[in-house]
Ligand SMILES: [Zn+2]
Ligand SMILES: [Zn+2]
Ligand SMILES: [Zn+2]
């Protein structure tokens with residue numbers, strides 16, 4: 001089945017010059033520390049905590065998101081933190097291109113590669129690293145500091161485990177899907 | 189609205205569908221290969237790396253040259269679907285899913301001009317790495333590292349999560365001390381006395397701890413001893429070795445008869461005496477008997493006691509806690525794949541762990557048209573709303589005819605001619621393809637651009653010759669519902685012959701295109717179509733469209 005069109009109220013979404021579509025009903029803190037790559041959709045009730053960043057005069061962004069991403073309704077993106085050598089600090093959360101994050105999923109990862117699909121109601125633990133071309137199934141709980149190698153299907157938990165491998169065509173499939181999803185997200 | 193009815197499109201792989209896996213009967217053959225063919229050894233090794241983590245479709249069909257003659261059976265496939273419902277019974281969905289897959293999972297051998305599935309490809313190792321630290325392990329050192337990561341990667345003995353190195357434990361004299369700790373269940377290696385001086389090279393430090401344990405010393409001594417025995421017997425009495433005990437398997441067989449025999453004759457304890465005495469009694473002259481260094485008499489008594497157990501009820505449980513040690517993380521392997529029939533390489537990954545690119549990637553979806561069931565026919569433009577497509581509702585009533593739209597998209601940079609044939613003898617449904625032959629425009633990045641930037645608002649020149657406009661789709665008498673870019677949606681009229689909740693429609697797709705290589709070679713004429721002299725490639729295959737639950 002091909003994907004159906006999703007319509008939204010024109011008044012709800014702000015469209016940026018680079019084609020990002022951000023719901024006015026999302027919760028974005030510290031927007032000056034957030035980078036959206038373009039053609040990324042931030043759905044309603046999505047929370048992005050750009051305010052949580054390393055103290056001091058650093059110019060580093062707290063949340064970096066690539067192109068053609070979709071942040072599902074009610075999802076939470078929060079930079080990871082740890083105490084290193086006695087100092088509490090936040091670290092950047094980086095997300096690549098063509099990343100689809102499902103509804104009500106909480107992300108505290110250090111990095112998520114490109115061509116990644118994360119299901120609904122997942123928890124991606126602090127400093128987790130998800131490499132390119134991965135599928136995280138609905139409800140998976142990825143423990144902190146986990147590294148998910150490329151082409152993995154991850155499910156269950158805690159801690160979630162690699163349960164299968166994705167085909168070699170994953171990059172093309174996920175890229176096509178994320179572009180399709182963006183194209184079919186249209187004002188009513 | 190669509191959504192209530194499901195639709196899937198599966199592509200049939202013409203292989204014999206061998207699901208033969210590596211089983212015990214293959215063992216002797218494999219062992220022989222091991223001695224004379226070191227490259228096979230890599231396969232062996234690789235297979236043992238991690239069965240639980242290796243992919244689900246790794247059926248590991250290794251019998252390389254199982255040729256499939258192109259018999260009548262094969263020719264018959266061109267008119268009759270290879271899987272068809274027998275009499276009135278519906279096509280077994282499980283059988284279908286065994287032989288057919290979504291196009292994304294299929295390969296394409298351009299030597300055989302055929303679809304290849306996970307079962308009809310040969311897998312070969314193409315690089316090893318640790319799945320946690322993603323360190324690339326040279327093939328040469330995979331074996332010496334026991335297929336495990338030689339760095340800091342260990343698995344929690346309780347919950348299997350990867351352990352992290354943390355400061356802590358019981359530092360002595362103000363020096364830093366590190367332990368392995370689980371961030372999920374809070375297990376710590378200090379529980380078993382593993383504390384490290386450095387935060388790096390934990391594996392080596394663990395090996396040092398383990399090497400100091402008396403049992404490990406004993407094992408190393410035993411291994412050395414049996415290697416000596418093996419060498420001596422191999423040179424002195426190789427011709428006399430009989431039965432299944434070859435020189436090569438001597439060490440492996442150590443766990444069974446000969447091992448027990450040796451221990452028994454060495455007077456260590458009294459088990460297994462008499463076993464295999466005849467077969468190995470003579471060949472080992474000249475080697476001193478093995479003397480255990482770490483076992484005391486009480487150990488031997490205990491072993492003898494345990495070996496003498498006849499009745500489980502007699503066993504007393506001492507309640508000794510089992511000490512569980514973290515295991516090193518097992519290595520992952522990247523796979524290259526070859527066509528099983530002609531050994532043509534289909535998949536060749538970059539060997540680096542981090543890379544997700546492929547040097548060679550012959551996927552079916554890059555050569556054959558992808559068939560989808562549209563949710564709406566035309567791309568939505570700013571003004572008009574997209575027409576949703578209604579899928580035929582299940583259950584299907586006999587005699588009723590329903591329209592079904594299917595869409596083809598061309599992955600190639602050349603135009604593709606497509607012919608759609610149905611199977612005449614189906615007992616499930618009669619299918620009428622309104623437009624059985626059509627052309628698919630080449631794929632260009634521009635089409636994508638159109639859709640993204642203009643959301644398909646303006647129809648391009650390709651369509652004005654064929655259609656009076658996409659919006660009049662249902663009225664198109666030629667059965668072509670929509671043309672857009674490299675995609676064409678056509679109409680099928682499906683008449684169910686039985687009452688059923690799900691209907692499977694086999695379609696024979698034949699597609700022809702000019703060989704890309706030729707296009708590259710001759711400096712593309714402006715008309716671009718002196719096709720007669722060019723090399724044409726024809727692919728034909730069966731797809732199964734299933735409607736309903
Ligand atoms: Zn082949
Ligand atoms: Zn096959
Ligand atoms: Zn490692």
Ligand SMILES: [Zn+2]
Nearest residue numbers: 344347370373
């Ligand atoms: Zn644990």
